[in-house]
Amino acid sequence: MNAPAILLSLLFGTATVMTVALTVAWLHFGRQRHVLTWTASYAVGMLQWMANAGGFFLKSPGWFILTGVGLIISGSLLAIGVRQRSGKPLRLAAFAIPAALATLGMALAIGPLASQIMQGFIIPAYVGVLLAVSAASLWPKGRRFTPPELVFFIALSAFVVVQLALAGSATLIRGPELGKDLYRLIFSIFMPTIYVATAVTAVLVVAGDLAQELRRQMRHDPLTQVLNRRGLDEAAVQAIAQARRHKRRLALVVCDLDGFKALNDGHGHIAGDQALRGFAQLLVSAVRRGDVVGRMGGDEFGLLLLDSAASAAADVMERVRIELAHLVLPGVPVTGLRASFGVADLIATDRQLEDMVARADAALYAAKKDGKDRISIWSDAA
Template identity: 70%
Template sequence: MAVAWLHFGRQKHVLTWTASYAVAVFQWAANAGGFFLKSGLLYGIAGFGLVTSASLLAIGIRQRSGRPVPVRLFAIPAGAAAIATLVAISPIGMQSMQGMIIPAFVGVLVAISAVSLWPRDRAFTPPELAFFSVLVAFAIGQAALAGAALLITGPETGKELYRAILSLYTPTIYIGTGVAAILVVAGDLAQQLRRQIRHDPLTEVFNRRGLDEAGIKAIAQARRHNRSLALVVCDLDGFKALNDGHGHIAGDQALRGFAQLLTSAVRRGDIVGRMGGDEFGLLLLDSNAAAAAEVMERVRVEVGHLSLPRFPQAVLRASFGVAELMADDSQLEDLVARADAALYAAKKGGKDRITIWRDAA
């Protein structure tokens, strides 16, 4: 886990998981010491380590999911479990109590971890599903351990099941959880790399490669379902003058603002990409050229109200060329060629306007 943190981007949740397993190393060592030395204190340290390790596991999962980590969600129950453990290992405590409190608490924490792992608006990735399954098995194992503790009635009476679960099932599930977590970290890294390959780092929309790949799928889907498809090619009027007059920082702000405006104007499922420089391409599904032009007219008006935080005196305008999928189009480049021609006509006609290819032809 530490190697994963060092070499896979040094993300906060991976560091938290590293700490979780580091604590677990000492927890298992204390547990072994408590068994061989018959030390209640070492058993208590092992119990506290288990609570801490499980808490860090749950915190790391919430960090990865972007969910808040309220301190009281973990601190108060962990403190209560620690106090209960101290009571359990004291002379007034019972062995069944010692073996039940911590596994029950950890089982609840791990169950919370599994719920926190559940994606909000998408399906599980294969590594996430493996991690989720192992966490569920972990929670079930802790519940079984707590239940087995209820069978302990004396110094050695009723401990067979408890020891079998603790010595056989628990180490296996610890290793399984660690391996599954590593797979999640590697899967996240692979997903980040795929995103970097297909997305523009400045505007966070598709780059030309991502737009081309999305275009192939969009055209195939439109053909399959006999639906319309429109392509819009647009750019900022006078972008070079903006860069020359105010610098590249102003140009970058304009590109980011324009990309955000385009993304917010289209529907979910429509595609926005940066084709290069200040030129953007939009694929509008189930839309003909006229409908796409209506959407872009709203964008054209809003571009005029787009302000750059550090350059309030800069005035932005944009031009748009629109083309729709035709029967003899075989690839995205066919639409791009016509939309580019319409954009050129819009520029030639005075800029700050929208031109449909049929009108420009």
């Protein structure tokens, strides 16, 4: 078996393995759109490498045209998948029109024009620009790269460099062999490594997204989408440590819906669930970015307000209390939901969240005892 056959077998094998791996990932791990799009990209890649082999061994222009079309479609699907994963707007025309122009140019280069320079330049230049846009779309906003994202970004960037190097070397082709050697050298040395690297790092991104989603599910309440008790405890460890390190204030609010059991018993659990969701959304919208909201169990919620004294936290909760009374929820026939709130400051003797919870709970009990639908600060209830 000669070197080109080995090279094409390696690329075909990589595309096949990736198609199978991504198909399994899509079927069993959430069926995300971008994973399905990447699966299609590598499935087209399988066909494209087969067509490449047919063109190489049969010396048929038709097979080379199919190869070029496959490269365009495969690269476009990879870029579309990155765009889907990023959650950015996706305009298919922005991909379809350049792809159609590249396909037309490639067909003319192989057919009527018979230009080896255009044959070697159009596809690598198109794929290189496309993957550069993909790498830019992968760049996260408001946060750092996760390790899988970073290696995938590096692999895509390397792929861009290789494709643009191929396009550049194609402009040096001046005769039957002159310039082709450099093109073949770049392709044979770098293309297999970069293709495999991009494939492997794409799988790492899928696996990393899955692991992150599992961690999110472990820390979040599925009904209200705020933190669960475990997530709240973990967030409190960091919040308390930062407050002590930087000598800042920290306030804890413990609150629950007044008469929640009666709502559940009288109108069913669907109404109760809607009330919990609405209350949680109201709490999240009332606090600042960086503050922590968690469901401690049942209808009880806990909030950690960073850089806030208990009095400031009480002011925020007063707005929540007023808005809650006017909240209208689908499926909840009861109007004018009510809630009680207990607030406690972080003090020098606190070592963990439970220390603050004990005082906030005492304040909440005092609010209930005084008639409910009110806010009590621990210092006032002690």
